Amino acid sequence: MINFQYARADSVADAVRQIAAAPTAKFIAGGTNLIDLMKEGVERPARLIDITHLPLKDVTETAGGGLKIGALVPNSDLAYHPAVEKRYPLLASAILAGASQQLRNMASTGGNLLQRTRCVYFYDVATPCNKREPGAGCSAIDGVNRQHAILGHSAACIATHPSDMCVALAMLEAKVHVTGPSGERVIAFADFHRLPGDTPQRDTNLEPDEIIMAVELPAQGFAANYTYLKLRDRLSYAFALVSVAVGMELAGGVIRDARFALGGVAHKPWRDPQAEAVLQRQRPEEETFRRAADTLLRNARGFKHNAFKIELARRALVRALAQAARGTPQSQADKKIA
Amino acid sequence: MARTVRAVMEAEPTAPAPEKLTVTLVINGRETRLSVAPWTTLLDTLRDRLALTGTKKGCDHGQCGACTVLVDGRRINSCLTLAVMKDGAQVTTIEGLAKDGALHPLQQAFIDHDAFQCGYCTPGQICSAAGLIAEGKAKTVDEIRELMSGNICRCGAYVNIVAAIQQAMGKA
Amino acid sequence: MTRIGTPASRVDGRAKVTGAAKYAAEFEAENLAYGAVVSSRVAKGRVVGIDLRDALGVEGVIDVLTHENRPRMARSKKAYEDDIAPGGAPFRPLYDDKILYNAQPVALVLAEDWETARYAASLVRVDYEQEAHVTELESQRDEAFDAKNSPKPRGNAEKAFAAADVQHEAEYWLPIEHHNPMEMHAATVIYEGKGKLTIYDKTQGVQNSQAYVASVFRLKQDDVRVISQFVGGAFGSGLRPQYHLPLAVLGALALKRSVRLVLTRQQMFTFGYRPGTIQRVALGAKSGGTLDAIMHDALAMTSQYEDFTEHVTNWSGALYKCANARYGHKLARLDLATPIDMRAPGGATGVYALECAMDELAVALKLDPLELRLRCYSDRDQNEGIPFSSKKLRECYRQGADAFGWDKRNGAPRSMRDGSELVGWGMATGIWEAMQQKASARIVLTANGHAEVACAFTDIGPGTYTMMAQVAADRLGLPLENVTVKLGDSTLPQAPVEGGSWTAASAGNAIALACEGVRTQLVRFARKVANSPLADAKPDDAALVDGRIVSKQDSSCSVSIPDAMRAANKERIEQEATAESNDDGKHARYTHSAIFAEVKIDEELRIVRVTRIVNAVAAGRIINPKTARSQILGGVVFGLGMALHEETQVDHRLGRIVNHNLAEYHVPANADVHDIEVIFVDEPDEIINPLGVKGVGEIGVVGTAAAIANAIWHATGIRVRDLPVTVDKILG
Structure with missing residues (x-):
């Protein structure tokens, strides 16, 4: 960890002012990922701006019937928030599938969106990595790549986004409220994270001098028919090989609306409208789910150690859709797959 | 032949030590004022500065839980927490669980x-x-x-x- | 009174649950300096330049040591050999410019605090001249050479295999595994002045560390005191002095200050490990289910500088009757650190392959796998041609199978279900050596009926404190709370490293012997008491019971310990004794176990849940069933990790371990572990040692991975022969 300066922000405006004045500064909230990366020498901010005292800790109702979650609401508080448990159980489930309770107690809503990849090369400064050092090369493409992407990767980077919560937010079509020197703006969740392309160093479309204020959930929470199914190498406290968030609306034995997002397979939570379209106005049957999965994975491409993820994602999606349709969401405590 | 390039030790440091900040932590019910550098974690503060070595360092990266303490009643990984960010917080460590010699x-x-x-x-x-x-x-x-x-x-x-x-x- | 054989809570339990127990990095010293190690970024070659200017420019940095500027260390490679060193020339940290493996130490930063040291370490710039490296075991099949002391063959295995009714032959692969004890390797070196050092070291052997430091730094043995009273796990990683120790000493000698050095979790992957192996097992059997031929060959990795060897291939000789057997063990040199023993070294490895192969043979023979083991059961160790000191393995099979309900197993794969889950039941045998090493113990009994028992062994977690107290309390007839234990200090009576499951037998028998000496003295003193009821007693006529010296013929004749000591005008009795193995080569000495495992696997998604394990163990006399059960539980969890999770991943292009952390190197978490039942089978053993103790530290892991892998086959019909069994291998 390099020697950095520490400052507190008293208000959002102060935070924005401070970050604009110090381009090598970073905000710190929960710190669960940033401190980790600073100890590895991957992140080297000259200054940390502590935003934990900003008034961004409330969960409030929106006019549209949704919820607005302050950027500093801890992950665990959000998962156990009565309104989230009742109206967005998928979000609660996805949060509880990630990390450990200690980390969830620390990690913030905004920080979760800004988690960086777990690619082992990104983490090891002794190895080349385009995300860490643009132009250095990608060690993972021909290296150890079991954890890596099968969708949306580029010749420059095959890293995956590690968040579980973001997979749920992508499915729910949340909006991210941010503010910066040029004012506030709202970013659709699908546009928040980026694919690696030839600029893998940029994970998101948040500008370096912007700050996340809140995440807004629309009214539709799919509380009746949903699931978060996470598959990993041990039964808890591990990053996803593949995870699936599903929300479904059924009417008269037919799928009126269905959405899904996948984690562990791409540089961002993966949505595919074309694959979702396969489900619309269909009966919730396995055959239909299979077709949706085939569509989803039509362009999937694996590497030496992760090609299995294509088949695993196919099966996971089929099962997750079935869980949602049946109204038997995956428990995050009982590890038997529902 | 390998060559080690060394600085003259007596020279002015090119990288000065971090400026320390004063924080107050209420540790196991006792108010403790100390000055710490920003880069010092709560874990290292407890272990190296306050000799509260009951809290353990097992990975220093939030991957093992050995450093778990309660901050304001909630369990957290002290290895990923900067002490300067916890000014005024109530910290309970393993040393603070037993009361008057009676085990928790x-x-x-x-x-x-x-x-x-x-x-x-x-x-x-x-x-x-x-x-x-x-x-x-x-x-x-x-x-x-x-x-x-x-x-x-x-x-x-x-x-x-x-x-x-x-x-x-x-x-x- | 807590006798041998009754469950006792740990005597050091309070210290551990209150945080009072202190580990190597937790001792304070005045003017303490902190170290941080700079690790190599290449796998092979040499250091051609080190630029320390930026690091030394950091305020608070005291010095940076490299091979060029460090204090003197011994030149002779021999000086670096410790008790556990295999053949070859040990790694000498910061000795010269050579890079022998990736992430080896190349510099040591010393600073006023840890954060400064860590920061400055990131500023040390090292230039290397690289050479081609090789880290992949399989690529070295043809270059491998025969390990020394390969077990001797019997009969003609090739011929018998060729002629067998049923043959099974396959290769089984195990990856590198790392011990990853929760406590990272560390040392606090207290610079006492006048050439004296007191070192708090994370080690399994304080006297091993002491001798090493004295030898490497040319110090007098008595000037080096090594203390390790609590060790946060080791599992073998602390058997040899790891590089944190000489580096911390180097720092202290260079600065003439006390130094603390703690490795990072990443650096915990930069020394010993369980070597990756490729094993070939060939079994030939008669159609009736008896073995005609066993051929077991192992290809294992070692470093470029030492020949690490373990017993991998000959376990079948003690388990299964078979007239023809041949064993082979080859080593391949890789540009990695030397492996080191890891919990049940060789046994966990070899028995995994053997017991999976036996399962496959049972399938080929259409026999229940347990039935096959019983038909092949051997009452003699055929490797040596001798009987066992005891072998209650049949009882393990019987009691384990009963507790598990094995008789309800349908042998066909994919035949058992629980809703959407496939259910698999698998079993395996476990075996480990019952060893005893020479060790000494000292008892000091004071007139108030309090005893102190001392021995230099460390307690890495099995419960050595409690075991030592229990043996002494039992033999001295005292309550457990009247016994205090001193261990983990090089000044105490001689002990080897704690390992090999030999601590209970080695320390226990030494303590028992010392207690006999105490009793002899006490009987002599008791005779001096006025009108002593023991006036004519000889030492063997009396026992120590409830704080009294009691006649064996007539229990109403007794003298209290304080009275006896007063009569002799003694305040204390001090007795030291040394015990060593009575092994005369006439009996084979092993612990045994039978492991039964249940897995449930979602038919589509193939995520494995290990829902139930029964492990029935025959390990002679169990001193403390409470802590011994914990040892077996822990061994089973270790085996579960081996079966499903653990794999050190090496990027062979870089020759570098890449998953060097606990987020990507998975060990079992709480959610992975469900019901585990431990059974200790009654196994009296009059031969093995006076206490009849065999040890339980390792037997729990042996066979567990095979039982789980066999259960996974039973559930899915898919035979995975390379661990860990991750989801990708059983997707089907």
Whole structure:
């Protein structure tokens, strides 16, 4: 960890002012990922701006019937928030599938969106990595790549986004409220994270001098028919090989609306409208789910150690859709797959 | 031939030491004022500055839970927490659980069920379990296992750890 | 009174649950300096330049040591050999410019605090001249050479295999595994002045560390005191002095200050490990289910500088009757650190392959796998042609199978279900050596009926404190709380490293012997008491019971210990004794176990849950059933990790371990572990040692991975022969 300066922000405006004045500064909230990366020498901010005292800790109702979650609401508080448990159980489930309770107690809503990849090369400064050092090369493409992407990767980077919560937010079509020197703006969740392309160093479309204020959930929470199914190498406290968030609306034995997002397979939570379209106005049957999965994975491409993820994602999606349709969401405590 | 390029030791440092900040932590009920550098974690503050070595460093990256303490009643990984960010916080470590020499029910339960071997993860397990009980979310044995999974025990005492927690929850 | 054989809570339990127990990095010293190690970024070659200017420019940095500027270390490679060193020339940290493996130490930063040291370490710039490296075991099949002391063959295995009714032959692969004890390797070196050092070291052998430091730094043995009273796990990683120790000493000698050095979790992957192996097992059997031929060959990795060897291939000789057997063990040199023993070294490895092969043979023979083991059961160790000191393995099979409900197993794969889950039941045998090493113990009994028992062994977690107290309390007839234990200090009576499951037998028998000496003295003193009821007693006529010296013929004749000591005008009795193995080569000495495992696997998604394990163990006399059960539980969890999770991943292009952390190197978490039942089978053993003790530290892991892998086959019909069994291998 390099020697950095520490400052507190008293208000959002102060935070924005401070970050604009110090381009090598970073905000710190929960710190669960940033401190980790600073100890590895991957992140080297000259200054940390502590935003934990900003008034961004409330969960409030929106006019549209949704919820607005302050950027500093801890992950665990959000998962156990009565309104989230009742109206967005998928979000609660996805949060509880990630990390450990200690980390969830620390990690913030905004920080979760800004988690960086777990690619082992990104983490090891002794190895080349385009995300860490643009132009250095990608060690993972021909290296150890079991954890890596099968969708949306580029010749420059095959890293995956590690968040579980973001997979749920992508499915729910949340909006991210941010503010910066040029004012506030709202970013659709699908546009928040980026694919690696030839600029893998940029994970998101948040500008370096912007700050996340809140995440807004629309009214539709799919509380009746949903699931978060996470598959990993041990039964808890591990990053996803593949995870699936599903929300479904059924009417008269037919799928009126269905959405899904996948984690562990791409540089961002993966949505595919074309694959979702396969489900619309269909009966919730396995055959239909299979077709949706085939569509989803039509362009999937694996590497030496992760090609299995294509088949695993196919099966996971089929099962997750079935869980949602049946109204038997995956428990995050009982590890038997529902 | 290898050559080591060395600076003259007496020269002015090119990288000055970090400026220390004063923080007040209420540790196990005792108000403690100290000046710490921004880069010092709560874990290193406890261990290296305050000789509260009951809190353990097992990975220093939030991957094992050995450093678990309660901050304002919530269990967290002290290795990923900067001390300067916790000014005014109430910190409870393993040293603060026993009251007047009487073991906390979790501590007694860990002894009763032999819920440890080497003992290194144990303070973190116990603090984590204290947090778990306070949260009140774990009702079933599956829920205990899941919500205690942030504490790795390489000696493999999990069966006994779960039994000890059940005893402390009054379910034994 | 807590006798041998009754469950006792750990005597050090309170220290561990209150945080009072202190580990190597937790001792304070005045003017303490902190170290941080700079690790190599290449796998092979040499250091051609080190630029320390930026690091030394950091305020608070005291010095940076490299091979060029460090204090003197011994030149002779021999000086670096410790008790556990295999053949070859040990790694000498910061000795010269050579890079022998990736992430080896190349510099040591010393600073006023840890954060400064860590920061400055990131500023040390090292230039290397790289050479081609090789880290992949399989690529070295043809270059491998025969390990020394390969077990001797019997009969003609090739011929018998060729002629067998049924043959099974396959290769089984195990990856590198790392011990990853929760406590990272560390040392606090207290610079006492006048050439004296007190070292708090994370080690399994304080006297091993002491001798090493004295030898490497040319110090007098008595000037080096090594203390390790609590060890946060080791599992073998602390058997040899790891590089944190000489580097911390180097720092202290260079600065003439006390130094603390703690490795990072990443650096915990930069020394010993369980070597990756490729094993070939060939079994030939008669159609009736008896073995005709066993051929077991192992290809294992070692470093470029030492020949690490373990017993991998000959376990079948003690388990299964078979007239023809041949064993082979080859080593391949890789540009990695030397492996080191890891919990049940060789046994966990070899028995995994053997017991999976036996399962496959049972399938080929259409026999229940347990039935096959019983038909092949051997009452003699055929490797040596001798009987066992005891072998209650049949009882393990019987009691384990009963507790598990094995008789309800349908042998066909994919035949058992629980809703959407496939259910698999698998079993395996476990075996480990029952060893005893020479060790000494000292008892000091004071007139108030309090005893102190001392021995230099460390307690890495098994419960050595409690075991030592229990043996002494039992033999001295005292309550457990009247016995205090001193261990983990090089000044105490001689002990080897704690390992090999030999601590209970080695320390226990030494303590028992010392207690006999105490009793002899006490009987002599008791005779001096006025009108002594023991006036004519000879030492063997009396026992120590409830704080009294009691006649064996007439228990109403007794003298209290304080009275006896007063009569002799003694305040204390001090007795030291040394015990060593009575092994005369006439009996084979092993612990045994039978492991039964249940897995449940979602038919589509193939995520494995290990829902139930029964492990029935025959390990002679169990001193403390409470802590011994924990040992077996821990061994089973270790085996579960081996079966499903653990794999050190090496990027062979870089020759570098890449998953060097606990987020990507998975060990079992709480959620992975469900019901585990431990059974200790009654196994009296009059031969093995006076206490009849065999040790339980390792037997729990042996066979567990095979039982789980066999259960996974039973559930899915898919035979995975390379661990860990991750989801990708059983997707089907």
